[in-house]
Amino acid sequence: MSMAVAAAPARSTSAPLPLAGLRVLDLTQVMAGPYCSMLLGDMGADVLKIEPPGTGDQTRKSMGFRMKGSDSPGFLALNRNKRSVTLNLKTEGGRRVFYELVRTADIVLENSRPGVSKKLGIDYATLREINPRIVYASISGFGQTGPWSQRPGFDLIAQAMSGVMSGTGYPGQEPVKCGVSVGDMGAGLFATYGILSAIIGRQATGEGQYVDTSLFEAAFALSIWETTELWATGKSPQPLGSANRMSAPYQAFPASDGYFVVGAANQKLWLLFCEAIERPDLATDLRYAENIDRVANRLQLVEDLKPVFAGRTVAEWVERFLAAGVPAGPINDFRQAAESDHVHARNMVLDIEHPAEGSIKALGFPVKLSGTPQQVRFPPPLLGQHTRDLVDELGMADEYEKLEAEGAFTR
The missing domain is CATH 3.40.50.10540 (Crotonobetainyl-coa:carnitine coa-transferase; domain 1)
Incomplete structure (x- = not known):
């Protein structure tokens, strides 16, 4: 029975697969x-x-x-x-x-x-x-x-x-x-x-x-991440949308033409984040001084950031954050993900x-x-x-x- 499979990047080999014989x-x-x-x-x-x-x-x-x-x-x-x-x-x-x-x-x-x-x-x-x-x-x-x-x-x-x-x-x-x-x-x-x-x-x-x-x-x-909050605080974790329980800002934000995600998950990234959005005042704001403060004041932080992000497109923000070394990306649907150059390069769709x-x-x-x-x-x-x-x-x-x-x- 013939079958066509997209070419794999790995080298060909005659060695048996790891579970051959089972x-x-x-x-x-x-x-x-x-x-x-x-x-x-x-x-x-x-x-x-x-x-x-x-x-x-x-x-x-x-x-x-x-x-x-x-x-x-x-x-x-x-x-x-x-x-x-x-x-x-x-x-x-x-x-x-x-x-x-x-x-x-x-x-x-x-x-x-x-x-x-x-x-x-x-x-x-x-x-x-x-x-x-x-x-x-x-x-x-x-x-x-x-x-x-x-x-x-x-x-x-x-x-x-x-x-x-x-x-x-x-x-x-x-x-x-x-x-x-x-x-x-x-x-x-x-x-x-x-x-x-x-x-x-x-x-x-x-x-x-x-x-x-x-x-x-x-x-x-x-x-495993959610139960740590339960046992640390005695309270069951509540829904946060796209936000993270342990870091902020780490969620989706609206740009001028759609949503994107960005993750400033540690202090170094937070400072780079503030530079990328040209808001050095946020880096010195005591409400956002450390990650624990930003998590506690997440809702206010989001409100402070929304007007900033409204001024540029998703592509512009993603490019700007990546250039600054801050993890960010667009929110792809399944078609966009499946048809992306990266999925193709990683051979993640087979025929x-x-x-x-x-x-x-x-x-x-x-x-x-x-x-x-x-x-x-x-x-x-x-x-x-x-x-x-x-x-x-x-x-x-x-x-x-x-x-x-x-x-x-x-x-």
Whole structure:
């Protein structure tokens, strides 16, 4: 199957990718789990996406807009470098094939509600009897234990119950969630971190272990800056719009033709900031003498700065601040970011050939490896595209028709 991928800046190499030789059985759907398994696949792992027959990953059909084929853009975005196998794990034949796959695997990843995998007979306790070296990772809404463990989990709920939404938006306005799915994406990242840690630990013990993470804990753990304010002051952090809790000025400001951001996050930058805006009087104003004073008087500082910024365009202010050594930038929308020269130079948008869609765009690899640059080895798979191949790989080719008749690959 051919595919065209934008040229990577890293040198070509015949060395295997870092996770080559590791096999992942990915039972997850939607976002957090598929993101985790995609990261593992991007680094060379052999990811087998185990999907329910007929429907597959529910994200295949879940978004409100489509491409040319039957799969949604959301599914395409999260499932490159995987092979799709359809298995009905409610049937004896489906479980038998899965157990054979477990014997060949290093990692199992699932995101069912706690207790579901045990009912299906595919929980960690069962699978480690088959393969003691297996690293088994569960991603759920709230974790496998605790009073909230049986609650359904979505990114919105995780952001709300972790405190993230309480500190997002503007004071006195309706609650706002973070536009990026920090619970889902964070859980996928933390699961990857846990899985690879367990794989490294296995080298010493010879045994795998159980990895448990959740959307709630990911969102809460990423609130590490906000919780410092809670414990230092005894008060829960309130929403500040684009401002920073620990530094000022560090936020968005209106110029004559739109908004830009600037960050004077320390005393040196503050003095350079005052020079850049030609307001030396602010540098000597006792209300703004030190960062702690500027944070305490942030609202007044903003009011003092607004008339200054109204006199120039976004581009003019950004250029002026950067020339002075003060971090600043325009507020790009996603199109502007995706089409920027920097994104192009960093190879952060890929063109991938897909068997049903033709050429599709996807985000590139956010971590660059100099010795073993990542590549798109497989486009997002069609549902069940590799089922027969995997059954053959397991040495079960002679049983395929019998297993199919028993419903192992169908609903």
